[in-house]
Amino acid sequence: MLRWFGDIWNQAGFGKPAEPRPRSGRWPRVEQNAFIRDGFRCRACGRHQSKVKIVGHHARPYHLFPDEELDLNNVLTMCQPMGGGCHLRLGHLGADGSCRWVNWNPNVVADAAKELKSK
Ligand SMILES: [Zn+2]
Numbered sequence: 638m639l640r641w642f643g644d645i646w647n648q649a650g651f652g653k654p655a656e657p658r659p660r661s662g663r664w665p666r667v668e669q670n671a672f673i674r675d676g677f678r679c680r681a682c683g684r685h686q687s688k689v690k691i692v693g694h695h696a697r698p699y700h701l702f703p704d705e706e707l708d709l710n711n712v713l714t715m716c717q718p719m720g721g722g723c724h725l726r727l728g729h730l731g732a733d734g735s736c737r738w739v740n741w742n743p744n745v746v747a748d749a750a751k752e753l754k755s756k
């Protein structure tokens with residue numbers, strides 16, 4: 638079903654968008670569930686939502702793996718303060734804080750766990 642939608646999407650000329658395609662209406666619930674599972678803390682630095690903005694990051698990007706957009710196992714809580722935070726740095730390898738959403742770190746789960754452990 639999702640794959641079918643992706644095909645239609647690509648045929649319509651929206652493939653490889655600069656901006657990721659719109660998210661499912663169910664995404665906010667999945668993201669919220671990831672926050673709850675992770676205790677509203679960044680999986681890499683451990684900072685809490687009360688200290689820093691947090692977002693749900695797809696370990697495998699949903700523009701490449703659309704079937705995993707709503708898979709809780711594919712979502713990590715990461716911090717995203719102004720300038721990037723763990724989300725951009727670890728999740729999208731934006732070392733200089735610039736936004737490169739197409740970059741992604743296939744080892745983000747392990748890398749985040751390693752950082753958290755070293756705290
Ligand atoms: Zn963080």
Ligand SMILES: [Zn+2]
Binds near residue numbers: 693694695724728729
């Ligand atoms: Zn992300």
